[in-house]
Amino acid sequence: MPGWGQVYNRRVWKVPVIYAGLGITAGLFVDNLKWFKRFQYAYSVGDNIQHGRDSLSGPNFAKVYQTLKGPFFSGNTIDLPGLQSQERRYRQYVDNSLIGFLLVWALNVVDATVDAHLSSFDVSSGLSLKISPSLLNRNNNVGMSLAVQLK
Numbered sequence: 001m002p003g004w005g006q007v008y009n010r011r012v013w014k015v016p017v018i019y020a021g022l023g024i025t026a027g028l029f030v031d032n033l034k035w036f037k038r039f040q041y042a043y044s045v046g047d048n049i050q051h052g053r054d055s056l057s058g059p060n061f062a063k064v065y066q067t068l069k070g071p072f073f074s075g076n077t078i079d080l081p082g083l084q085s086q087e088r089r090y091r092q093y094v095d096n097s098l099i100g101f102l103l104v105w106a107l108n109v110v111d112a113t114v115d116a117h118l119s120s121f122d123v124s125s126g127l128s129l130k131i132s133p134s135l136l137n138r139n140n141n142v143g144m145s146l147a148v149q150l151k
Contacts, residue, residue, distance in 0.1 A: 002105060005112020009119060018108045025101035032097050036090035038065040042072060043083040050078055 002022060003015035042064045048054035054061065056073065064073070072079045 021104035032093040
C-alpha cells in the first residue's frame with residue numbers, strides 16, 4: 001500500500017505528496033488512453049472508408065468521436081496521416097504516463113526503505129570530519145588529507 005512505509009517511519013506529511021503524484025499520473029494515463037482509443041477507432045474507420053468497406057453515412061462513422069470528425073473527415077477527404085500521427089502521439093503519452101506512475105511508485109518505495117534504514121543511523125556529536133592540508137613525503141607534493149574520527 002503506497003504511503004504505509006512513510007506512516008511507519010513517522011513521515012506522515014509525505015503521504016499526500018505520494019498520493020497526489022500517483023493520482024495525477026494515473027489520471028493522465030486514463031485520459032491519454034481514452035484519446036488513444038478514439039484516434040485508433042477513427043483511423044480504422046477512415047481506412048475502411050478509403051478502401052470502400054464503409055461510408056461516411058455508415059454506423060461506424062457515426063461512432064467516431066464528434067470533435068474528430070471536423071478536422072479529419074472534411075468533405076470527401078480523410079486525413080489518414082493526421083489521424084495516424086495523433087494516434088502515435090497519444091500512444092507515446094500513454095507510455096510516458098505509465099512510466100511516470102511507475103517512477104512515482106518506485107520513489108515511494110525507495111524513500112520508505114532508505115528512511116527506515118537510516119532511522120537507526122548514529123548522528124551523534126561523536127562523529128566528526130576534518131579536512132586538513134598536509135605535506136606528502138613523496139616528491140614534496142602538497143595534498144589534502146581526510147580524517148574521520150569515530151568515538
